[in-house]
Each structure stands twice: as structure tokens, then as C-alpha cells.
Amino acid sequence: MNKEEALEFYKAYNDKCNAYQLALLTMSFDMSTIAPIDGSEYRIQMMSILSGELFEYQTAKENIEKLTELSQMDLGEIMNKEIKLVLKNVNKIALLPKEFYMKMKQVYSQGEITWRKAKKENDYQLFKESLKEIVDITKQAYTYYGIKKSLYDDMLGDFETGMTIEKYEQFFDAIKQRLVPFIKKLNEKGTPIDDSLLHQHFEESKQAQVIDILKKYMGFNQNECYIGTSEHPFTEGFSLHDVRITTKYTEDSLTSSIFSTIHEYGHAIYMLHVDEKLEGLNVGRDMMNGMHESQSRFLENYIAKRKSFWINNFPKVKNIFYEQLKDVTLEQFFQMINVSKPSLIRTEADELTYPLHILIRYELEKEMVNGNVDFEHLDEIWADKYEQYLGIRPHDASVGILQDIHWSAGEFGYFPTYALGSAFGAQFLKTMMNDIDIDEQLEHNHFDIIEQWLREHIHCLGALYQADEIFDKVCHEPFNPNVYIDYLIDKYSKIYRL
Ligand SMILES: [Zn+2]
Structure with missing residues (x-):
């Protein structure tokens, strides 16, 4: 790729990621403000389909390869920093095995539900196992990322x-x-x-x-x-x-x-x-x-x-x-x-x-x-x-x-x-x-x-x-x-x- 092609590729890639993100953000803002509570379950299902599509596109092998190629080119100060940042984020999520990623999401969702219940009932004992599990799975995620310091x-x-x-x-x-x-x-x-x-x-x-x-x-x-x-x-x-x-x-x-x-x-x-x-x-x-x-x-x-x-x-x-x-x-x-x-x-x-x-x-x-x-x-x-x-x-x-x-x-x-x-x-x-x-x-x-x-x-x-x-x-x-x-x-x- 020459510089022009590289920038063209990145614009298309980034625009598509942004479009997904804008949709997801709008849905989530709506959910936190005016959406009726009974619609949450359906909404969360639809949002998770969109998130999955975004994840697949962001971490597709050919896209990561191209981003890696871009990271070795000189595209100017702003774009050099942009590619470095995106690649860091994308590489990180790509390091988690899909089953682990799903499990982790599930532990967090369940953790939040348990936390809400425990808080409402004013009982830490209801939450303690969940908290331990959350700490453990988060630590495990960092092991996949590769611990640096x-x-x-x-x-x-x-x-x-x-x-x-x-x-x-x-x-x-x-x-x-x-x-x-x-x-x-x-x-x-x-x-x-x-x-x-x-x-x-x-x-x-x-x-x-x-x-x-x-x-x-x-x-x-x-x-x-x-x-x-x-x-x-x-x-x-x-x-x-x-x-x-x-x-x-x-x-x-x-x-x-x-x-x-x-x-x-x-x-x-x-x-x-x-x-x-x-x-x-x-x-x-x-x-x-x-x-x-x-x-x-x-x-x-x-x-x-x-x-x-x-x-x-x-x-x-x-x-x-x-x-x-x-x-x-x-x-x-x-x-x-x-x-x-x-x-x-x-x-x-x-x-x-x-x-x-x-x-x-x-x-x-x-x-x-x-x-x-x-x-x-x-x-x-x-x-x-x-x-x-x-x-x-x-x-x-x-x-x-x-x-x-x-x-x-x-x-x-x-x-x-x-x-x-x-x-x-x-x-x-x-x-x-x-x-x-x-x-x-x-x-x-x-x-x-x-x-x-x-x-x-x-x-x-x-x-x-x-x-x-x-x-x-x-x-x-x-x-x-x-x-x-x-x-x-x-x-x-x-x-x-x-
Ligand atoms: Zn603040």
C-alpha cells in the first residue's frame, strides 16, 4: 500500500466502525434515559447482535493485517498516533478466546444483577462469591492480554x-x-x-x-x-x-x-x-x-x-x-x-x-x-x-x-x-x-x-x-x-x- 491507499483503507474501516458505534451508543443512551424498562431484554438482544458484528469486523484477520501494515508506515503525526491506538485496542480484544470473552461478559452481567439485589437487600454475603468470581475472571483476562508490568x-x-x-x-x-x-x-x-x-x-x-x-x-x-x-x-x-x-x-x-x-x-x-x-x-x-x-x-x-x-x-x-x-x-x-x-x-x-x-x-x-x-x-x-x-x-x-x-x-x-x-x-x-x-x-x-x-x-x-x-x-x-x-x-x- 502507498500512503494514499493506506489512508483510504483506514477511512473506510474507521467510518464503518463509527457507524456501528454511533448506533450502539444511541441505543444505550436511549436505554439509560427514556426507554421503557420492559423493552430492555429485546433491546439488549438486538444490541448484542450489533456488538458482535462490530467485533467481527474490527478484529477480522485481513483488517488487523492491514492495520499492522499501516502501523509501520509514516502517515503523519496524527495518523501515526491514531493507528497505534486503534491497533492496541483491537489487538487486545482479539487476544481473548471467543468463549472466554462470552463467559466474561456473562460473569459481569450476572455480577451486576447480584450486586443490585445484594445492595437492595443490604446483604454483602449475597455478593461476595460473585465479587470473587469477577476478580478472578478479570485477572484471567489480563493474563490473555499478556501482563506487562x-x-x-x-x-x-x-x-x-x-x-x-x-x-x-x-x-x-x-x-x-x-x-x-x-x-x-x-x-x-x-x-x-x-x-x-x-x-x-x-x-x-x-x-x-x-x-x-x-x-x-x-x-x-x-x-x-x-x-x-x-x-x-x-x-x-x-x-x-x-x-x-x-x-x-x-x-x-x-x-x-x-x-x-x-x-x-x-x-x-x-x-x-x-x-x-x-x-x-x-x-x-x-x-x-x-x-x-x-x-x-x-x-x-x-x-x-x-x-x-x-x-x-x-x-x-x-x-x-x-x-x-x-x-x-x-x-x-x-x-x-x-x-x-x-x-x-x-x-x-x-x-x-x-x-x-x-x-x-x-x-x-x-x-x-x-x-x-x-x-x-x-x-x-x-x-x-x-x-x-x-x-x-x-x-x-x-x-x-x-x-x-x-x-x-x-x-x-x-x-x-x-x-x-x-x-x-x-x-x-x-x-x-x-x-x-x-x-x-x-x-x-x-x-x-x-x-x-x-x-x-x-x-x-x-x-x-x-x-x-x-x-x-x-x-x-x-x-x-x-x-x-x-x-x-x-x-x-x-x-x-x-
Ligand atoms: Zn465525572
Whole structure:
């Protein structure tokens, strides 16, 4: 093949894969949002036929041979990276024997069903055998892939390229040494903040009006982004000009829908701002989990929890919920949205205690993968760790070890990226502050200046670079977890007058 033929082949191959993927994604988004539940079984059967066809086409011998040939040619920087990425993914799935692949899918589906039942019945014993089986089959899959560094290292690298146990140990050590004692001190000596006014009754229809105000403020463009509702908020990218996010309204909380929508919007603009020349390519959409989370948590915590963000927005929110908020000042609102207290549920944790929830999961899953865990009593080990790090103990498995779906889907190595993303974000914030007076811009309704900075420095790159390369390019220094910890200690010392 010459270069022209190679590019022509790749375009046809990739377009066909994309067409299948777009169909599957649309069906799955529909299923998570508006499709009636009774249609699930039929839909899943039809989706699995389409997935099977895609799998066969992606991994067809002649296609892999051609991709391998392309990987030895010089097709320019972007296409070289694209082929490398695609070949890595395709080769990986092709390494699993079909029967094993089917078995694994079945263990995960069954695992999720068992997990849901166990969570509902608040009984870890119902899930423990299933969890053990999930860990075993996931480990077996990695044996087929060929273990490169160590089992858990490889898993970590699959969720954030370049991350290893060694790097995470440094990261979590810093959290243990500096943040754990700080949180303890804050709980003992901080000036308490009462946020009960944020937990009155807030009608859903009016909360939607608040979201409309924020959409306007953030320059939300409904021609390329859609907002729906779902049980668990999420974001799905369909193309560079079509991203969907969902939110969830909880009537006993004013801020839950606000911050979850802003979080998902952070994921959305990351996808919408990728450089046009990466349209349709894997390097235009396969951003790693830690980087993605750095962008969502950036908007949620580093922008939307600043006082300046609310200077013009809070009076409008107050107008909508006048009865509930008539006595609340901007300063009080700012304090209430930044309340920190140890809690049992990760997804509801505040910015300061959040990384400890992740630390606990990291320590447990590392032991699980390394085969050092007593599955029989894992729920108790979980509870012990909450007591050790957060000073509170879950007495129910449903708000303890059974609260998250990830392990039931065989996702080991995923959790750490949540804390890592927050830490990445803090360093991007520090860099942005050298260029922009963020508070000045937010106060004067110039959210677009913030967005533009993110677009130019980070979003436009898509998945062309891994995190350490982005740090070089954007921050001109390597990732340093202490920037994140400094930020948290500084912010919360002020809020709690320590
Ligand atoms: Zn997220």
C-alpha cells in the first residue's frame, strides 16, 4: 500500500466502525434515559447482535493485517498516533478466546444483577462469591492480554495511561500524611457551618429554572449539547458536535442538581472542544479517565464553588426560591456550598473528604487483585477503613461496600482516576491563574474566557497526548500531588477559620 491507499483503507474501516458505534451508543443512551424498562431484554438482544458484528469486523484477520501494515508506515503525526491506538485496542480484544470473552461478559452481567439485589437487600454475603468470581475472571483476562508490568499496574494504566502503583503510592501517601490529619483538625477545631437551609424542599420544576440560568451563564449551546435526566447522571459523546448529558433532581437538596450538571458539563465541553481535524478519530475521543475527571471536577469545584461564580447567579437563584433563601447572604451561600463533613457515600462527598473515599477503594482493590483479601469479611474491612480514615463507620453494606457499581462490572483501576483527576485539575487551576484573573472574569459574566483557556490548552488536544505530556505542555512541570493538597488545606483553613 502507498500512503494514499493506506489512508483510504483506514477511512473506510474507521467510518464503518463509527457507524456501528454511533448506533450502539444511541441505543444505550436511549436505554439509560427514556426507554421503557420492559423493552430492555429485546433491546439488549438486538444490541448484542450489533456488538458482535462490530467485533467481527474490527478484529477480522485481513483488517488487523492491514492495520499492522499501516502501523509501520509514516502517515503523519496524527495518523501515526491514531493507528497505534486503534491497533492496541483491537489487538487486545482479539487476544481473548471467543468463549472466554462470552463467559466474561456473562460473569459481569450476572455480577451486576447480584450486586443490585445484594445492595437492595443490604446483604454483602449475597455478593461476595460473585465479587470473587469477577476478580478472578478479570485477572484471567489480563493474563490473555499478556501482563506487562504487574497485574494491578496494567489495570491502572488502562484507565490512565502512564499511571502505575508507584505513582499512585506517592499520590496517596501525600494524602494520608497531610490531608488525613488536616481533616481531623478541621472537625475538632473548625468553626462549624450550618447548611440545613440548602436541604429544605426545592421543587423540581424550579430547580430546572436554576439550571437554565446557569446554562445561559456558561454559554450552553443547545445545538450541540442536550440535557436529559437519568437515575445516575452521566455524559456521552456522539461526535464533535453532539454531546448529551443527564442530570438528576433531588427535591430535598438545592445544590445536588446544580453541581452534578456542572460536573457533567465539564465532561461535555472537553468533548465538544476537540480540534476539528480529529473528528471521527479515536485520538479525538479516547481521552483517559483521569484527564476527563480533571475537566469535570475543574468546573464543578474549582470554578462553580468560588464566590465570584455566584455574585451574579445567586440573586437570581434567590428570586426563584425566595421563601427558602430570603435570609441567606452570598457569603453564607458560599460557605454552605463548601461545607465539609465526613460522610459514607462517595458520590455525595464534599471536595475535601472526597479523596479519602478513593484512597479506601484503592487500598482494597489493590489487595483484591493481588489476592490478599479475605472476601468473607471484606465488608468489615471496608467499614474499618472508613473508621480509620474518616472517623465514621457504615453499619449497612448498602451504604458501605455495596454502594458503587464499578467492581461488579470488573472495573479495577478505575476509582483512583477520580482522585487523580481532582489533583490534575488543581494544578491546571494554578497554571490558569497565571494567565487569567479568574474571579474578575466570573464576576463580570465572562465564563467564556475560562472556557477558551481550557479549549486552547487542554480540550483541543483530544487524546493525542497522555497526561504527563499535557503537564509538560500546559504546566511546564510534572504532576505534583502537593499542589492539590496545598489548595485544599488553604481553601478549607479559610472557610473553617483554622
Ligand atoms: Zn465525572
